[in-house]
Amino acid sequence: MKDKQNLLRTLPKVDKIIDSLCQKEFFKNKPYQEVYDAVANSIDFFRKGILNGSIKTFSIDDIENEILHSLNKSLEFNFKRVINGTGTILHTNLGRALFSEGLVEHLKNSLIGYSNLEFDLNTGERGSRYSHIEDLIAKVTGAEAALVVNNNAAAVMLCLNEFSKNTDVIISRGELVEVGGSFRIPDIMELSGANLIEIGTTNRTHLEDYKKAITENTSMLLKVHTSNY
Numbered sequence: 523m524k525d526k527q528n529l530l531r532t533l534p535k536v537d538k539i540i541d542s543l544c545q546k547e548f549f550k551n552k553p554y555q556e557v558y559d560a561v562a563n564s565i566d567f568f569r570k571g572i573l574n575g576s577i578k579t580f581s582i583d584d585i586e587n588e589i590l591h592s593l594n595k596s597l598e599f600n601f602k603r604v605i606n607g608t609g610t611i612l613h614t615n616l617g618r619a620l621f622s623e624g625l626v627e628h629l630k631n632s633l634i635g636y637s638n639l640e641f642d643l644n645t646g647e648r649g650s651r652y653s654h655i656e657d658l659i660a661k662v663t664g665a666e667a668a669l670v671v672n673n674n675a676a677a678v679m680l681c682l683n684e685f686s687k688n689t690d691v692i693i694s695r696g697e698l699v700e701v702g703g704s705f706r707i708p709d710i711m712e713l714s715g716a717n718l719i720e721i722g723t724t725n726r727t728h729l730e731d732y733k734k735a736i737t738e739n740t741s742m743l744l745k746v747h748t749s750n751y
Contacts, residue, residue, distance in 0.1 A: 682714035692744065696723065
């Protein structure tokens with residue numbers, strides 16, 4: 523216990539370490555708060571190591587190396603490029619579809635300056651950010667109009683609320699799945715105001731099941747792709 527107390531006394535104070543590091547070239551242009559947190563975390567790391575017996579000796583260089591490691595880790599970007607070795611080309615967890623180099627170059631040129639995000643260049647007045655994609659989607663799908671949302675759950679929610687509020691929506695029991703961040707199809711349907719009508723079984727639903735369930739209050743037959751749960 524006495525050895526641990528002696529080691530604890532030799533731990534430098536945070537402010538003294540910072541004053542020392544600020545004289546070094548690597549630390550001169552780093553954000554002060556990030557440096558402070560790295561120093562405090564590193565000192566705490568050594569303190570805990572001394573108390574639990576995993577650290578029995580150390581030098582100032584050991585502390586500075588730990589600070590450098592902690593600082594570099596804190597300054598890393600969270601969003602990183604990885605190698606997809608899963609065999610799944612459109613992988614949900616790995617970014618789905620990739621951007622082409624040409625598209626990335628176009629985005630770069632557009633995003634490093636001002637853009638016509640919500641400005642109509644033809645009229646000189648405020649426009650809609652959806653107009654940039656609406657016509658393209660409508661052209662590809664043959665729809666009259668289109669709206670872009672940030673995930674499929676939001677799309678299902680909007681469609682059900684618009685077309686099926688207070689009416690019946692028929693869905694197979696085998697498609698009442700949970701996807702992504704705990705999005706459950708029954709919960710989404712309930713929030714939209716649609717009435718959930720379950721048919722079939724968890725492993726098999728026939729066309730006849732849909733025919734029997736349709737009534738005058740049926741507004742939609744909902745099909746859920748079950749590959750992503």
